[in-house]
Every structure is written in structure tokens, then in C-alpha cells.
Amino acid sequence: MNEVYLALLIQFAVFAVVALGLDFIVGYTKIFSVNQGLMLALGAFSYSFCVKTLGTTSLITAWAIGIAAACLVSLLIGVISLRVRGDYFVVISFGVQIIGMQAIFNSSSISGGASGAFGLPLPSIFGWTPSSLSQMAILAVIITVALYLATALLVRSPWGRLLRAVGDEESAVEAAGFNVRRMKLVAFVLGGTFAAIAGPLFVGSIGVAQVGDYSLGLSVSLLAMVVMGGAGRLAGGLVGALIFVGVPYVLTYTHLPLTTAAFLQQAIFGALLLLVVLTMPSGLTGGIALGWKNMARRRASHVGTDTTASDDSGRLPTGAQR
Amino acid sequence: MNITLNAVVNGLILGCVYGIAGMTFGVLYRITKVFHISFAAIGTLGAVVAVAVSGTSGSWTAITLGIIAGAAVAAVVTAAAFLALYRPLIRRGASAGITFIASLGAFMVIEAVVAIVAGPDDRKFSVMGFTRQSEVLGLKLSGLHVASLALFVLVAAAISFYFAKTRAGRQTRALIGNPEQAELVGIRVLLISTLMCAAMGGISIVAFAVNGMNSSVTFAGSLPLTLFGVLAMMLGGVDNLVQTGIAGLAVGAVGGLAAAILPGQWSSTIVFALAMVYIVIRPTGGFLRVRAT
Numbered sequence: 001m002n003e004v005y006l007a008l009l010i011q012f013a014v015f016a017v018v019a020l021g022l023d024f025i026v027g028y029t030k031i032f033s034v035n036q037g038l039m040l041a042l043g044a045f046s047y048s049f050c051v052k053t054l055g056t057t058s059l060i061t062a063w064a065i066g067i068a069a070a071c072l073v074s075l076l077i078g079v080i081s082l083r084v085r086g087d088y089f090v091v092i093s094f095g096v097q098i099i100g101m102q103a104i105f106n107s108s109s110i111s112g113g114a115s116g117a118f119g120l121p122l123p124s125i126f127g128w129t130p131s132s133l134s135q136m137a138i139l140a141v142i143i144t145v146a147l148y149l150a151t152a153l154l155v156r157s158p159w160g161r162l163l164r165a166v167g168d169e170e171s172a173v174e175a176a177g178f179n180v181r182r183m184k185l186v187a188f189v190l191g192g193t194f195a196a197i198a199g200p201l202f203v204g205s206i207g208v209a210q211v212g213d214y215s216l217g218l219s220v221s222l223l224a225m226v227v228m229g230g231a232g233r234l235a236g237g238l239v240g241a242l243i244f245v246g247v248p249y250v251l252t253y254t255h256l257p258l259t260t261a262a263f264l265q266q267a268i269f270g271a272l273l274l275l276v277v278l279t280m281p282s283g284l285t286g287g288i289a290l291g292w293k294n295m296a297r298r299r300a301s302h303v304g305t306d307t308t309a310s311d312d313s314g315r316l317p318t319g320a321q322r
Numbered sequence: 323m324n325i326t327l328n329a330v331v332n333g334l335i336l337g338c339v340y341g342i343a344g345m346t347f348g349v350l351y352r353i354t355k356v357f358h359i360s361f362a363a364i365g366t367l368g369a370v371v372a373v374a375v376s377g378t379s380g381s382w383t384a385i386t387l388g389i390i391a392g393a394a395v396a397a398v399v400t401a402a403a404f405l406a407l408y409r410p411l412i413r414r415g416a417s418a419g420i421t422f423i424a425s426l427g428a429f430m431v432i433e434a435v436v437a438i439v440a441g442p443d444d445r446k447f448s449v450m451g452f453t454r455q456s457e458v459l460g461l462k463l464s465g466l467h468v469a470s471l472a473l474f475v476l477v478a479a480a481i482s483f484y485f486a487k488t489r490a491g492r493q494t495r496a497l498i499g500n501p502e503q504a505e506l507v508g509i510r511v512l513l514i515s516t517l518m519c520a521a522m523g524g525i526s527i528v529a530f531a532v533n534g535m536n537s538s539v540t541f542a543g544s545l546p547l548t549l550f551g552v553l554a555m556m557l558g559g560v561d562n563l564v565q566t567g568i569a570g571l572a573v574g575a576v577g578g579l580a581a582a583i584l585p586g587q588w589s590s591t592i593v594f595a596l597a598m599v600y601i602v603i604r605p606t607g608g609f610l611r612v613r614a615t
Binding site: 030032080083084086087088090091092094095096098099102103105106216220223224227259260263264266267269270271272273274277278281 | 351357359407410411416418419420422423424426427428429430431432433434435437438442545546549552553556585587588590591594595597598601602605
């Protein structure tokens with residue numbers, strides 16, 4: 001396969017994992033968090049730390065460091081979310097993103113400061129190192145499929161259904177005797193963990209880790225990606241990631257200057273977000289599912305009308321004929 | 323010592339900007355009940371218009387005209403966002419999360435369209451001698467510093483006067499408290515809400531323009547400025563204009579002090595960290611026993 005498509009496939013896999021994780025927070029507990037860019041950065045810079053400081057390309061080591069850091073930060077954000085809610089939490093969430101990224105930027109031994117960390121090799125796992133981009137793409141897809149299946153099992157389990165109930169009617173779940181606080185914290189930790197898993201795959205495949213790539217804008221776009229695809233729906237994250245990766249690629253055909261293309265991409269995401277909010281509150285996948293259901297119902301009722309029509313055509317019901 | 327004091331004074335001047343942003347955002351938030359994050363993009367739009375209209379002459383008249391033009395554009399766009407986006411969603415019973423996402427979408431579209439149409443480069447106001455500093459009591463002050471402080475006091479006084487002393491202000495307070503009941507007693511809720519959105523959107527351009535004169539008008543700078551304004555609103559208490567203004571000054575002063583003591587890149591980290599601790603301890607905000615306005 002063409003190297004461009006392979007790179008796109010890896011990016012799709014990475015952002016699908018990020019979206020699946022963010023969905024635990026936004027889609028299930030319905031807390032609008034703008035931190036996923038920071039979590040992805042923690043994973044990404046844990047890999048550059050492993051390569052530059054520890055001298056290893058092991059994904060397992062990078063994941064161990066990245067997941068530990070992401071879990072700590074997620075727990076902190078989760079604890080804050082228990083005390084500060086709604087719009088106020090959004091501001092806190094923006095604040096954590098700014099603080100976290102500045103801390104990473106200022107730790108130049110890890111992040112490489114303003115210039116970033118370059119020349120990162122493809123990561124290895126259990127002693128095996130992908131020798132080409134196609135092998136790296138296979139690894140990324142396997143990890144994404146595994147996490148997708150794990151998420152599917154989790155959200156369909158009693159715990160997953162309870163988590164969805166927390167987002168819909170928190171007080172009812174609390175009244176039923178469940179520990180809502182713990183469930184929210186677990187959702188935050190899962191979201192952070194997924195992003196920390198995606199981070200090393202991302203920087204390992206592109207070979208560069210730069211603080212500027214994980215700005216507030218990325219976190220906002222990731223939130224938009226999940227809402228666009230359909231928050232609280234497994235396929236929603238995948239559709240969101242497809243749009244997130246596909247639109248910039250399509251825009252390369254316009255041959256616009258890079259900055260203009262970036263703003264055009266932002267305008268398209270924004271317009272899609274507005275379209276979804278105004279016409280399909282459950283996202284593109286939710287809208288498609290609803291449209292499909294309505295079409296099926298209409299078809300069924302149409303068939304029903306036909307039956308009536310044939311009944312009205314003069315023929316008597318079977319019993320009457322007899 | 324003088325360097326530290328000057329840094330705090332510079333921070334206080336920046337705090338005037340945060341205070342204005344906080345007060346206008348606060349009124350918009352109370353009226354629409356929407357976390358109007360597109361405030362940042364509309365601010366950029368207004369500031370870009372202000373720079374374009376003020377031209378290169380650098381006179382106060384040209385700059386004032388520029389700000390008025392920017393404010394007019396921002397007023398129209400803010401009112402349009404309320405009428406075409408937030409109101410239909412609220413009438414449909416959309417949650418706060420959905421209206422926030424809608425505002426986020428509007429932010430992305432407005433900012434991108436401004437960048438594509440007007441160009442993505444940073445812009446500078448032609449302020450000529452207004453940024454020249456002279457020493458007063460050991461402090462380095464410029465005309466822009468004095469103007470920022472004067473504008474902050476003027477905006478705070480004007481909004482406070484409107485709410486406390488005018489009939490329309492009392493009606494606005496009533497509709498903020500209970501829009502349905504306000505409508506029942508004959509208050510023109512839609513008209514007042516729309517006009518207030520336009521007014522606050524317009525006034526907020528003062529903050530974005532002054533910030534642009536201090537440094538430059540950038541696309542990356544509008545969101546942090548808005549967030550500092552919102553932080554001031556949260557620290558002061560959403561229903562208290564005076565404290566929001568004071569909190570804006572405090573946020574600026576702490577940022578200035580942090581910049582003087584620590585390396586510059588840590589200053590906003592310190593401000594956000596301290597503010598977050600305060601908000602977690604006291605989510606309703608407020609620090610003085612002052613009557614809510």
C-alpha cells in the first residue's frame with residue numbers, strides 16, 4: 001500500500017483509540033472534558049523520554065510510564081470534576097490542559113523544549129520491531145481492534161450500562177446505592193489510559209514529538225471529533241476519527257498554503273459540529289441509525305398498507321373464503 | 323524591587339483587560355445561560371476589524387473609530403449567535419453541554435473564517451507614542467496603561483450603573499432571575515436579551531483591542547484571554563460584577579508577580595493553578611461581602 005495511505009491508516013488507528021477513551025468521559029458520564037490532547041501528549045512524550053533518556057524503544061515501557069502519568073493526571077481531573085461541575089468544569093479542564101502542556105514544555109529534558117524531540121524510531125513490542133510502515137500500520141490496527149473489542153465488552157457489561165446511567169440520571173444511580181464518584185474516576189482513568197496508549201504509536205510512526213502538536217486546539221478538536229461521530233456510541237469514535245484524519249488529507253488536493261488549509265479544516269469541523277448539534281444531537285452515527293430505523297419503519301408500514309390494499313381488493317380473508 | 327513592582331503594575335494593567343472580559347462574559351453567561359466560548363473568536367474578529375479600520379495614522383481618533391467599528395461588528399455577531407444558535411437550542415430544551423458544544427462549533431467556524439478572509443498573520447495596532455513609557459514614582463507607565471485603567475473603571479461603572487440605576491437594568495435582572503415570570507409581567511425578554519448580548523459583545527472588544535495594543539492581535543491569544551476573563555468571573559462569583567472586576571485585577575497581578583519571580587513561561591501555570599485551587603475550595607467564587615449586582 002502507498003506510504004501516504006499507511007500513514008493515514010496509522011493516524012486513524014491512533015485517533016480512534018483516543019476517541020474510544022474520550023467517549024468514556026464525554027459519551028457515558030457526559031462530562032465535557034478538554035484534556036485528551038494532554039493525555040495523548042503524556043503518552044507521546046513518555047515514548048520520546050524512553051528513546052532519548054532510557055535508550056529503549058519498548059512500547060511496554062513507554063506505556064507503563066505514559067499510563068501511570070495519565071492515570072495520575074486523570075485522577076486529579078476526576079477529583080476536581082466531583083467538586084466543580086458543568087461549565088465551571090470546562091474552564092478547569094482548559095486550565096489543566098494549559099498547565100500540563102506548559103509543564104511538559106518547560107521540562108526540556110523530556111520534551112526537547114520548543115524544538116521538540118526528533119528522530120524517534122518505530123517502537124518495538126515484546127522484542128519485535130516493525131521493519132516498515134506497513135508492519136507499523138498492522139500493529140496499530142491490531143491494538144485499535146483489541147481496544148475496540150475491550151471497550152465493546154466493557155460498555156455492554158453491567159458496569160458499562162451503569163456508567164451510561166450515571167450520565168443520564170446520576171442521582172438515580174446514587175440513590176440505588178452505587179458509588180457514582182468511583183465510576184466517574186474510573187471513566188477518567190480509562191480515558192487517560194487509552195490516550196496514553198495511542199501517544200507512543202503516534203510519535204513512533206511520525207518520528208517527531210513536539211509540544212505545539214498537542215495544543216488546546218487539538219483537545220478542542222478531539223472533543224469535537226467524538227461529538228461529531230456520536231458520543232456514547234462505539235462506532236461514533238471511529239466515524240469521528242475518520243473525519244478527523246480524512247478531511248486534512250482531502251484538503252491536500254486543494255493545494256492551499258498550509259495555514260489556510262488548517263483554518264479551512266477547522267471551519268469544516270466547526271460547521272459539521274454545528275450541523276450535528278442542530279440536526280443530529282446523537283452525532284452522525286446516531287443520525288444515520290435513526291434515519292435507517294425511520295426508513296425501515298416507513299417501509300414496514302408501506303408493506304402494511306399494501307397488504308391492506310390487497311385485502312381491500314375484493315378478495316376475502318382466507319377464513320371467509322372457506 | 324522596582325522590577326518586581328513594575329511587573330505587578332504591568333500585571334494589573336493586563337488584569338484590567340481580564341476584568342473587562344470577565345464582566346462582559348459574566349453578563350452574557352447570566353442572560354443566555356450558555357458557556358459562550360465563541361466569545362474568543364468574536365473578540366478576534368472585532369480586534370481584527372479595529373486594526374483594519376484604525377489604519378496606520380496612530381491617532382487616538384483613528385484608534386477610537388477602529389474600536390467602535392470592531393465593537394459594532396462584534397455586537398451584531400454576538401446577537402446573531404444568540405438568536406440563530408443558542409435561543410433555538412434552549413427552546414428545544416438542549417442541555418448546557420449541548421449549547422457549549424454549539425458555541426465551540428461557532429468558535430471554530432468564526433475564527434477560521436476570519437483567518438481565511440483577513441489572513442492568519444498577527445496584527446499590530448499603530449499606537450505610536452501611546453506605548454512610550456515615562457517614569458512616575460519609580461514606576462514605568464505609558465499612556466496605554468492609563469487608558470487601560472480608565473477603560474476598566476468606565477466599563478465597570480457603566481455596567482454597574484445600568485444594572486443598579488436604570489429601568490432596563492432592573493428588567494434585565496428580572497429576566498436573568500426568571501425569564502418566564504419576567505415575560506408574564508410584560509418585560510420584553512427577547513428584545514432585552516438580544517440587546518444585552520449585542521452590548522456585551524461590543525464592549526468586550528475593548529478588552530481584545532487593548533490586549534492587542536499591549537502586544538498584538540493574534541488568533542492564538544484570544545482563547546487564553548477569554549479563559550482568564552472567565553477565571554475572573556468564577557473567582558469573583560458569576561453574579562457579582564464588582565468582584566469579577568477585582569478578581570480580574572488579582573489574576574493579572576499574580577501573573578505579573580509570577581513572571582517577575584519565575585521564568586516567564588510558568589506565569590500562566592501559576593495563575594491557573596492558584597485559581598483552580600480557589601475554585602475547588604470555593605466553587606461559587608466570591609471573596610468579599612459585597613451585594614451582588
